[in-house]
Amino acid sequence: MTSPAVSSRDLPHPARDEIRLEPVLHALSDPMRLAIVRELATVGDELTCSQFELPVTKSTTTHHFRVLREAGVIRQIYRGTAKMNGLRKDDLDDLFPGLLDALLGAADRQAVRLG
Template sequence: MVRTLQHPERDAITIDAVLSALADPVRRTIVTQLAGGHSEQACIAFDLPVAKSTSTHHFRVLREAGVISQQYRGTAIQNGLRRNDLEARFPGLLDAVLAAD
């Protein structure tokens, strides 16, 4: 049985959800690391200043806002930045957030 996580379709991604997700510095750290690293990274690859349960919450907020994608690979969850979807919906927003941080 393949486990899957729910992601909003590109057209369902809203500016309010994206900006709300990116307002938190821990979530911006996740996005910055994804933007500067490999296309997919496991949750354990992130050095975050919060407990594991709190980091799980941050990843879920980013996924539900449409900022990242998450897929199971075995027992690990791989995270990827939805750069193309964000650029299509809100041109220049992600680059502006990354440059400002």
């Protein structure tokens, strides 16, 4: 029996039970990736990659989104030609209660402190 063909537009995501703490913390340890997550949390909805203003090249931005997706922090899906990014807040809150809120709160306080 052969498996169905996977579209080149289907992006791999870990299932909820495959998400591990170490990759999540690694993904959130980078300032650019943390900025992406903070923006998604603030907006509370999906955003396209082009809606983020990051001071890095397009290839570096793609890398940051991939790290977040592969860690299970965000979900990326195509809608037409747009790649939409959404925070997997429910999954993260169920697996690691309070972690995301604590990290986002700490990042907000640091941003205020550092100006």
